Amino acid sequence: MKRFIYAIALFLIFSVCAKAQRQTDASKKLSLAAYVISTLYVDDVNEDKLTEDAIRAMLEQLDPHSTYLDPQEVKDMSASLDGNFDGVGIQFTMTNDTLYVIQTVAGGPSEKVGILAGDRIVEINDTVVAGVKMSTKDIMTRLRGKRGTKVDVTVLRKDVPDPIPFRITRDKIPVYSIDASYMVDKHTGYIRLSRFSATSVQEFVEAMLKLRRAGMKNLILDLQGNGGGYLNTAVKIADLLLADDNALIVYTEGRRSPRTEEKTSSKHLFPDGKLVVLVDEGSASASEIVSGAIQDWDRGVIVGRRTFGKGLVQRPVPLPDGSMIRLTTARYYTPSGRSIQKPYTKGEAKAYNEDLINRYNHGELSNADSIHFPDSLKFYTLKNKRVVYGGGGIMPDYFIPIDTARYTDYHRDIAAKGLINQEVTSYIDRNRKELNANYKNVDKFIATFEVDEKMLQDLKSLAEKEKIKYNEEDFQKSLPLIKAQLKALIARDLFDMSAYFKIMNQYNDSYQKALELIGMQEAYEQLLKGK
Incomplete structure (x- = not known):
């Protein structure tokens, strides 16, 4: 009962002023309602569920990004953003109701005991997981656990007649935020950042130093689909890319949050050289902080489509049972003063969440002329004084329409069913020895491997x-x-995610435009001048 009353009276937590110590009429009313329901209602009341429903109902009346996370959702979010979780260290896929190991984490607990790519895990702690239609979530729950605890698995291995038992000691497993980094040509590096996590800065610095040692003078930073993460991580990465000391990166401000500015230091890892940032409608929050700062300081060219438009800052409020409220406490602004937050109506999250569908239906993803900004949202960059706009995401300097020609209904259906992945798993399972023998490195694979007719027929x-x-x-x-995806997924399973993106980026129009601009000095400079 105490937990229920505590949750309903959450207004006391939200306020930071002294007046919050005194119970308001509103909170008294809520506490009384909680007491009446729990003591007088005709049937038994599930107070835990009622508590969560009450919290969610309150937050739904605010902005779309103020949310409640239950304890499991908090753990999942923490694993993604903290850069690690406790587990066994495998990447797997479910194909034909069977758990196939795609890769083991280098130096991880599964690799240490001898589990190999291609192994089928059929039992976890004496529970059969093959042929029983167990969900991926349930399997992950069984494999994960506290560091130092043990889990027994039974594996079937190709060309080995008997099942092989393994006992794995769980350990910290890294969750990398850089999906890919490689040299595109002699002077151009590429980094794809999937989220802004606690380990992203270290990962980014290591990737940049490796690329510089390989001769990098220009950089393509891929933030397509990057939904954000930690604000301070975005600030540090922007700091590494901007050229000036003590330059404003972002500032935040709210009703109870005084203006707070984040500025550059003198630690600039890549202050010159051509820089192209790739964004799309899935790039949000921290991605918009980085791309907004780079655009406002005329440091690089933004290529792609208008970003998501999330310019609200959430403060985590932990609750006693491990759940959490993420409450919006401020808005963030780019160096030129732009708010990137797109419009919303309080309490109407459904309409807000349908914004991307509406953009597509209105032609905004396929034609830049369909995007209109009022003059009241006009701003100017800080060095070259070119026009940029606020109030709805970062508008790229060079617009790339979404590719609709290759994404047909047939492709959508086979992709939604996971059939391309399924065919890749089956193909590698049949041909792993030959593939490993014939393709010792990724460059040879990319240059010579061809998707044959049999693979296509099997997919059909x-x-x-x-x-x-x-x-x-x-x-x-x-x-x-389809051929590119089949080839790229095979490359991923044989090598790594960089191999995957080396292939798929050949079909990414934003990536190809970035390469073109880097190779054309005049065109690159004209975009930075707003021409």
Whole structure:
């Protein structure tokens, strides 16, 4: 009962002034309602559920980003942003109701005991997990656990007649935020950052130093689909890329949060050289802080599509049971004074969440002319004084329309069913020895491997079994993309994610435009001048 009353009276936590120590009429009313319901209601009351429902109902009346997370959601978020979790250290996929090991984490607990890529895990702690339609979430729950605890697994291995038992001691498993980093050509490096986590700065510095040793003079920073993360991580990465000391990166301000400014230091890792940042409608929050600062200081060129438009700062408020409230306490602004937050109406999260669908339907993802900003949202960059806009994400300096030609209904259906991944898993399982023998490095694989007709026919057969209607016209339109995805996923499983993106980026229009601009000094400079 105490927990229920505590949760309903959360207004006392939110306030930071002395007056919050005195119970308000509103909080008294809520506490009384909680007491009446729990003591007088005709049936038993699940106070835990009622508490969570009450918290969520209150937050739903605020902005779309003030949210409640239950204890498990807090753990999942922490694993993603803290850069590690406790587990066994494998990357796996579920194919034909079987758990296939794609890769083991280098130096991780599974690699140490001898588990190999291609192994099938059929039992976890004497519980059968193959052929029983167990969900991926349930399997992850069984594999994860506190560091130092043990888990027994049974593995089937190709060409080994008997099952192999392993006892794995769980340990800290890193969750990397850099998906890929590699040299595109002799002077251009590429880094894809998937989130802004606690380990991102260290990862970014290590990747940059490695690329510089390889001869990097220009950088493509890929923030496409990066939904954000820690604000201080975004500040530190922007600091590494900007050129001037004591330059404003971002400032935050709210009703109870006085203006707080974040500025550059003197530790600039890449202060000159051409810089192109790739963004799209999935780039949000911390991604917009970095791209906004780079754009406002005319440090580099932004290429892609208008970003998501999340310019609100959430403060985590931990609760006693391990759950958490993420409460919006401030807005953030780019160096030129732009608020990137797109418009919203309090209490109407559904309409807010449909914004990207509306953008697509209005043609904003395929035509820059469909995007309109009022003059009241006009700002100017700080060095070259070119026009930029606030109030709805970062508008790129060079717009790239979304690719709709290759993404047909047939491709959507086979992708949604996971059939491309399924075919890749089956293909590698049949041909792993030959692939490892023939392709000692990723460059040879990219240059010589071809998706053959049998793979395509097998994919069609899988689709037919799933009752996906074959459409020859759709198949031919999507064929280059299907081949690329098959090849890229094989490369990922044989090598790493950098190999995957080396292949898929050949079909990424924003990436190709970035390369073009880096190779054209005049065009690059003209964009920075707003021409």
